[in-house]
Amino acid sequence: MQEPDLSVEIAGFKMKNPLMLASGILGISIASLRKVFEAGAGAVITKSIGYKARVGYDNPTLVEVHGGYLNAIGLSNPGVKEFYDELSNSKIDDLPLVVSLFGAKPSEFKEMVSILDELNIRAYELNLSCPHVKGFGIEVGQDPKAIREVVKSTKEETKKPLFVKLSPNVSDIVKIAKVAENSGADALTIMNTVRAMSIDIETFRPILANKIGGLSGPVIKPIAVRCVYEVSRSVRIPIIGCGGITSWQDAIEFFLAGARAVQIGTAIAYEGLNVFEKIKKGIRDYLIMKEKESVRDIVGLSHGF
Amino acid sequence: MVSNRPRITRVLDVIEESSTVRSLLFKDKLCSKAKPGQFIMVWIPGVDEIPMSISIMRDDQAGLTVRKVGEASTALFNMKVGSMIGIRGPYGNSFNPIIGKVMIVGAGTGLAPLMPLLEILTNKSASIDMIVGGKTMEEFIFMDKIKEILSKTESKIVVTTEDGSYGIKGLVTDAILPILKKKRFDMIYTCGPELMMKKVFEMAQEFNLPVQASLERVMKCGIGICGSCCIGKYNVCKDGPVFDSSKLKEVKDEFGLFRRDHSGKRVIF
Structure with missing residues (x-):
């Protein structure tokens, strides 16, 4: 049997394989992103960039829990202008680079895209779902009107594909997904972390400085699979699965649920950057075993039951 | 097993090293067996969590040495015998x-x-x-x-x-x-x-x-995923803190030239 095809395309953005580095992990410098690309990622996504620099929260910003990690970094980023400077002084032409953006209002997204758009960025991912920063993220991402305005006005400013990253911390993710689709989103990233908390029993204190953070890792995977499954049955645009993927079996589960590509983040804490090659090989072997020519052939197969 | 979580321990002894520097001794088996050059993330409850080198290892105890500079290091400096601190690690190479x-x-x-x-x-x-x-x-x-x-x-x-x-x-x-x-x-x-x-x-x-040089950068996660402590393609927390000559050559465009602040913005030395 011939070598299975791992390449995928999302709204015109072609990737050699369906594995992307999730936003928030390692994405501060181009050198780090390049390292992840060289480790086998099909695309890499930056940390979320905002209009102005933010230092984020005090430490502790991360704490491990059973089956995952809880983090509240607080959208630390150098601001769009500094970020533009760094990108324009780096070699990025061969890098399948997606820039993640967050903002408090539509005009901020618009302004950021107008600054960045001349660079060889392949797509944007709008982070409308950060679970722990007031005024940004989830407060936009659970308000249909805000989503509509942000997506529409960003879309006006660029021809590049727009991914919209959604939160599971809403009562009806399908409804929110449809709003994003109808507003012009080219793809949906499902999902961001789950609002959660951890308390130290010796000191009686919440461990994270921000008290509440976002839960990632294997523990949230079934939630993400459910969200991808439900949303992919109700929208036409491609879905990028994200949430607790640490093995090739996890990735396959997301494809079967309806994701066209998947993002990997927390798995790097467990497995290191080798996780990309490991998962790629697992997907390839699985496709051969199941006699499928392409990873595209298994997307959404669970819907038939 | 969950290992990247603060282990609460009490300060056993405070050693006055100079008017602005103190060493704190605490009981922690893992740290007492650390390799030379490894560091820990020290949680000062209610204040911050900061990376500190392990400066003392003896029996089942370990120690850190802190100079009071900012809010967090001053809070650590002011800790008394019996105060609670949280320890994650030891982390990094040696x-x-x-x-x-x-x-x-x-x-x-x-x-x-x-x-x-x-x-x-x-x-x-x-x-x-x-x-x-x-x-x-x-x-x-x-x-x-x-x-x-x-x-x-x-x-x-x-x-x-x-x-x-x-x-x-x-x-x-x-x-x-x-x-x-x-x-x-x-x-x-x-x-x-x-x-x-x-x-x-x-x-x-x-x-x-x-x-072999031990480097310092802004650290948040301590386990090589947040990227705050990046220098070149490396993370100081995981690939370092000790950089040998070949790694130092690889990061020559940053080493001694700039670091990144808490926002990720480049700051010239």
């Missing part, structure tokens, strides 16, 4: 102690990770040349202990101060050159201000000597 003639260059609290190394080297190395620098005599820490450890082996100690209040007047790097001209070393270990380490590295390059 110094690789070699058999041979070694030079150790340290300044300020940069001496902290060098102390456990020094103890191991005493039993291993053919000779130790220890060069300690500081702005003024007040700032020197660990001197009695260094002298005591070094007395057990063939060694030399050189001290420099910028104001001449102790040892030779000048920079630590000024004192190194004549020594490098006279004696051939098998390894130079260094920790201190980055510009000092950069200079040590450059001099070592001239004499074709290998270096």
Whole structure:
């Protein structure tokens, strides 16, 4: 049997394989992103960039829990202008680079895209779902009107594909997904972390400085699979699965649920950057075993039951 | 098993190292068996969590050495016997102690990770040349202990101060050159201000000597995923904190030139 095809395309953005580095992990410098690309990622996504620099929260910003990690970094980023400077002084032409953006209002997204758009960025991912920063993220991402305005006005400013990253911390993710689709989103990233908390029993204190953070890792995977499954049955645009993927079996589960590509983040804490090659090989072997020519052939197969 | 979570322990002893530097001793099995140069994330409940080198290891105890500078380090400095702190780690790689003639260059609290190394080297190395620098005599820490450890082996100690209040007047790097001209070393270990380490590295390059330097960057996660402590393609928390000559060459566009602040913005040294 011939070598299975791992390449995928999302709204015109072609990737050699369906594995992307999730936003928030390692994405501060181009050198780090390049390292992840060289480790086998099909695309890499930056940390979320905002209009102005933010230092984020005090430490502790991360704490491990059973089956995952809880983090509240607080959208630390150098601001769009500094970020533009760094990108324009780096070699990025061969890098399948997606820039993640967050903002408090539509005009901020618009302004950021107008600054960045001349660079060889392949797509944007709008982070409308950060679970722990007031005024940004989830407060936009659970308000249909805000989503509509942000997506529409960003879309006006660029021809590049727009991914919209959604939160599971809403009562009806399908409804929110449809709003994003109808507003012009080219793809949906499902999902961001789950609002959660951890308390130290010796000191009686919440461990994270921000008290509440976002839960990632294997523990949230079934939630993400459910969200991808439900949303992919109700929208036409491609879905990028994200949430607790640490093995090739996890990735396959997301494809079967309806994701066209998947993002990997927390798995790097467990497995290191080798996780990309490991998962790629697992997907390839699985496709051969199941006699499928392409990873595209298994997307959404669970819907038939 | 969940390992990247603060283990709460109590301060067992506070050692006054200078008017601005103290060492805190605490019980922690994992840290007591750390490798020289490894660091821990220390949670000061209600204040912050900061990376600290392990400076003391004995029995089932370990210690850290803190200079009061900002809010978090001052809070740690002010901890009393019995105060609760949370420990994650030990993290990162370590110094690789070699058999041979070694030079150790340290300044300020940069001496902290060098102390456990020094103890191991005493039993291993053919000779130790220890060069300690500081702005003024007040700032020197660990001197009695260094002298005591070094007395057990063939060694030399050189001290420099910028104001001449102790040892030779000048920079630590000024004192190194004549020594490098006279004696051939098998390894130079260094920790201190980055510009000092950069200079040590450059001099070592001239004499074709290998270096191991312990670097510092803003740290958040400590486990190599948040990327805050990146230098070149490396994360100081996971790929470091100890960088050998080949890694230092790979990060030459950043080492001693700029670091990143808490937002990720580049800040020139």
